[in-house]
Amino acid sequence: FxxxxxxxxxxxxxxxxxxxxxxxxxxxxxxxxxxxxxxxxxxxxxxxxxxxxxxxxxxxPVVRRQVYENSFNVAVCTHCLQPIGTLGGQLVYMAEGDAEDDSDDGGEEQEEENMNDNPRAKALNQELPYLSKAEETFLSEIFSCPDCGDTFCSFECYQAARKSYHRVTCGCDEDILDKFVTHALENDEVLLSVKQAVECVIAEVDERLGKHTPDSGTEPNPKQVFDECAQPFLVLCHAPWHQMPDPEQTEAARWQVVCDSALRLRKCIQIPVPQCCEVLFEPHTYARMAGALSLNNICVSFASPQQQYHASWQSKFKAGDRIPESFKTVLQEIADVQKKRQEEWGIEEPTQYPFFPEFEGTALxxxxxxxxxxxxxxxxxxxxxxxxxxxxxxxxxxxxxxxxxxxxxxxxxxxxxxxxxxxxxxxxxxxxxxxxxxxxxxxxxxxxxxxxxxxxxxxxxxxxxxxxxxxxxxxx
Known part of the structure; x- marks a missing residue:
């Protein structure tokens, strides 16, 4: 192009x-x-x-995801990336992020409880200053996948995701999935996008081949079906990911990353993989897809609900206005959490208080x-x-x-x-x-x-x- x-x-x-x-x-x-x-x-x-x-x-988009570091600050729908829950829930999500990470229960189930049913979030929604109605705090419903706990803004979004890609790895053993995700985060987050692209191809091939019955006429050619389903990803401007210049890794090291990532992802698959789709896990195909997504993914960004609200109440604040203690407390907790994360991640530039980042994602x-x-x-x-x-x-x-x-x-x-x-x-x-x-x-x-x-x-x-x-x- x-x-x-x-x-x-x-x-x-x-x-x-x-x-x-x-x-x-x-x-x-x-x-x-x-x-x-x-x-x-x-x-x-x-x-x-x-x-x-x-x-x-x-x-x-055909592939979309939230940037990993941003996921600590804004809770969004896995599919459409819309912020979910309530404004109070989002604030508590930021303030109690470390508590969730350290919880024995952990997982998305804990996140759902915090976002929907957390008593503190419900009380905060009633006390947020400069809102005329509590209804103004509502963002969306929350629907959690019954098998893996991933959160969505509606049952419709869940169904769309499940049909398009989600069912391919849904229900994967948590340790196996964590190994793939950790490996991707240590090397290049684009490998998380490759995961969803592979899921998309397998899901569509599986659906199209599954529609055939003995009475439906000519049996489909699996190779042709695969080519048609994979074409939107493989025709993009691309360069093999391992050959793209990287000051921190040699080409040989990046090739090993490709091989390891493909093997880890293959272990995550939860549905029978059509034989024609096995080529997706061959390193050359995997590297090509990773390179294509590296060159064609774009940044998805917009103001988060917390960011919008913070700007709004600051513009309305006048000296002498009463600010509820619950709101002041959650702001302080958010600042403390953000400072701690900055130190853990080695971010040298201090964040302004209070810190409400915009949503950041990537999509094709x-x-x-x-x-x-x-x-x-x-x-x-x-x-x-x-x-x-x-x-x-x-x-x-x-x-x-x-x-x-x-x-x-x-x-x-x-x-x-x-x-x-x-x-x-x-x-x-x-x-x-x-x-x-x-x-x-x-x-x-x-x-x-x-x-x-x-x-x-x-x-x-x-x-x-x-x-x-x-x-x-x-x-x-």
Missing amino acids: FSCLFLHALMQVCCGDTGDWSVPLLEDLGVKMCTIDPNRGRGLVATKGFATGEVLWNED FRRLALINHSCRPCVSYEFTGTSTLLLIATRPIAVGEELTISYCDETADVAQRKEALSHWGFTCECQLCRVGGGGGGGKHHHDHNDQQEEFKKVMQQDAEGKRGRKRERDSK
């Missing part, structure tokens, strides 16, 4: 052939896939115009993964409290124009952007890189002053577009 160069003497980013699967994926969206040019390869092009601030599409979106990079993108994405992505036009998009997003911080200087983009194995040649210097260069020479003036003009155009988009969205 984008210009590919060698990242390393032994590592090359490869772009798969999307084949026919992208056609129904893009149907009726006003975009199509086509070859942009020999250097950029294939990408998405608008087949109709879009106005600034217009939502091109909403998209749910099939449509978004088809969009190429530009440091002057015409679209961006947002999240509004769940893992559903909104793709939004940041400026007017004309018919025939390529859709682009930024893979890096476009406000950084050229050298910083170039370094960030080396992860994907290409050199950006967009207008911003050309006029800023060091991004591949243009065909015409400009002296330093001309470059600076053009650079300022480009940045001014981008800033005006973003302000216009904000005004339009604020007016809605």
Whole structure:
């Protein structure tokens, strides 16, 4: 999907052939896939115009998870990543996090009790300052998987997860699962995403093969079914994970990580694995999938309920206002817990008190993964409290124009952007890189002053577009 160069003497980013699967994926969206040019390869092009601030599409991820460290601060639905329970429950969840970790009962069952039935959380919901109704503290119901205890915001989300991936490892022996998770956390959290991707493929293959009966006609070809189910993951731009540069591990060490992770995951599987799916646990396939997710997963972030509430009550607080002792106590406990975790994790920069981080996750979106990079993108994405992505036009998009997003911080200087983009194995040649210097260069020479003036003009155009988009969205 984008210009590919060698990242390393032994590592090359490869772009798969999307084949026919992208056609129904893009149907009726006003975009199509086509070859942009020999250097950029294939990408998405608008087949109709879009106005600034217009939502091109909403998209749910095929793989999603919460970042591990963030899971200590925000309790969310395993499937849609929506914060669950109540505001008071979330605050107590943060304050009593260490108590849960040290509990003999442990596990998700203890978390469910704390979030739903914890007397302290119920009382806190009634006493939180600057809320007109206790109902304002409600976030969602909590449904726990009866087999493994994973929590969901509803029975519907649980059913969707179970059908798509959850049932493949649900009920796995806790020690076996812990060994896989610990190994992933010690090496690369993307291996946790690989777990869900493998679950997705196995679940879909199992469902499609299971639908066949002697009376249903021609018996399906398992290899063909597997290829169709695995294609969305294996056609993505990828590089074998073990060949991706890492200053802390050699390629041989990373290859051993791949082999160990695949073996550990295979032991977690709780349903009969179709023979055609065993290839998923072969190191080369596993490394390819890990590399694809490393390059195509994006950060999912939005304000947590605690963060939103904290900002709200601080803006309303006046000198002399009475703040309930229960609220002050929970804030102090949260600060103490956060300080302790910082020391345990070796975080040197002190956290401001009180500390309410936003939600942080990572996810793979099939449509978004088809969009190429530009440091002057015409679209961006947002999240509004769940893992559903909104793709939004940041400026007017004309018919025939390529859709682009930024893979890096476009406000950084050229050298910083170039370094960030080396992860994907290409050199950006967009207008911003050309006029800023060091991004591949243009065909015409400009002296330093001309470059600076053009650079300022480009940045001014981008800033005006973003302000216009904000005004339009604020007016809605």
